[in-house]
Amino acid sequence: MATVDLQQTSSLTLESGEQGNVLNIDNDNASARISLFGGHLLSYINKKDNRQRLWLSDEAIFDNQTPIRGGVPICWPWFGEASTSLPDNSPSHGFLRTQTWQVEHAEDVVSQNKVRETKIILVPSQMNNVGFNTNLNVRLLIKVGDSLIIHLETTNLSENPIELSQALHTYLSISDISNIVIDGVTGSYLDKLTGISMPKTPHPYLIDAEVDRIHSHVQENKVMVIDKETNEPLAQVSQRGHDSLVIWNPWIEKSARMKDMSKEGFKTMLCIEAANTDGLQIGPKETHILEQIIY
Numbered sequence: 647m648a649t650v651d652l653q654q655t656s657s658l659t660l661e662s663g664e665q666g667n668v669l670n671i672d673n674d675n676a677s678a679r680i681s682l683f684g685g686h687l688l689s690y691i692n693k694k695d696n697r698q699r700l701w702l703s704d705e706a707i708f709d710n711q712t713p714i715r716g717g718v719p720i721c722w723p724w725f726g727e728a729s730t731s732l733p734d735n736s737p738s739h740g741f742l743r744t745q746t747w748q749v750e751h752a753e754d755v756v757s758q759n760k761v762r763e764t765k766i767i768l769v770p771s772q773m774n775n776v777g778f779n780t781n782l783n784v785r786l787l788i789k790v791g792d793s794l795i796i797h798l799e800t801t802n803l804s805e806n807p808i809e810l811s812q813a814l815h816t817y818l819s820i821s822d823i824s825n826i827v828i829d830g831v832t833g834s835y836l837d838k839l840t841g842i843s844m845p846k847t848p849h850p851y852l853i854d855a856e857v858d859r860i861h862s863h864v865q866e867n868k869v870m871v872i873d874k875e876t877n878e879p880l881a882q883v884s885q886r887g888h889d890s891l892v893i894w895n896p897w898i899e900k901s902a903r904m905k906d907m908s909k910e911g912f913k914t915m916l917c918i919e920a921a922n923t924d925g926l927q928i929g930p931k932e933t934h935i936l937e938q939i940i941y
């Protein structure tokens with residue numbers, strides 16, 4: 647691939663430091679950081695209130711091998727543990743979050759609503775891995791403006807349908823997990839901790855223990871995390887091209903077992919993941935877009 651001249655995009659710089667190679671974006675509406683290891687968003691600050699929307703672990707490991715804890719990991723072409731048909735030691739959540747990605751395109755643009763934004767397209771440098779031999783093309787389109795738009799595009803280049811699973815594993819930054827309520831998630835869900843399908847999402851939806859849930863029948867497109875005391879929205883996401891939302895917080899004991907999470911880390915994060923967990927079929931020559939927008 648031809649090298650993209652990043653200097654053409656005035657809102658964008660490439661930094662090489664302790665966190666590896668990171669794209670730094672700073673425009674009129676927002677700032678953001680994207681690691682080229684994993685094509686991984688690390689930070690998004692919307693300048694309308696200067697609040698950080700993404701949570702990044704204080705203990706995240708930046709060694710260009712370990713998946714980064716926090717931000718927006720790209721889970722692809724499987725979500726969660728690898729199927730038994732794949733070789734032993736196939737990594738959890740697929741192999742793209744531990745690939746180096748390249749910039750295919752970068753541009754300062756003005757949106758239809760006349761908002762200045764930075765548009766970036768990233769592609770993984772390698773596609774075949776650990777027995778998952780596909781004829782698939784992946785692109786990650788990111789628009790940083792008065793919202794953060796993320797498109798994970800998968801194109802099936804082959805003559806046959808292909809099945810996969812995937813997620814935009816977004817870690818949202820919140821003030822205090824004991825002080826929030828989730829709005830917009832209802833219906834039945836699979837509790838991954840017990841393996842049991844639960845008929846109803848609790849209302850109000852509070853988090854006061856470990857949660858790992860796949861919500862497959864979410865009616866609302868927009869989901870909000872609201873401060874219980876002030877009623878202010880702390881985070882707002884919407885999604886498209888998904889079959890489920892995954893809600894995850896490891897709570898006290900699981901956090902303590904994780905090498906890249908501090909003891910108190912779980913208190914200020916909540917994952918709301920736009921996902922396809924039920925086997926997404928992509929037809930020959932078709933492109934699928936999984937979108938999440940963070941406001």
Ligand SMILES: O=P(O)(O)OC[C@H]1O[C@@H](O)[C@H](O)[C@@H](O)[C@@H]1O
Pocket residue numbers: 713726738739815838858859892894919
């Ligand atoms: O530690 P990892 O591989 O990044 O996964 C974190 C969590 O990711 C969530 O999506 C899964 O539902 C959890 O089961 C998992 O523990």
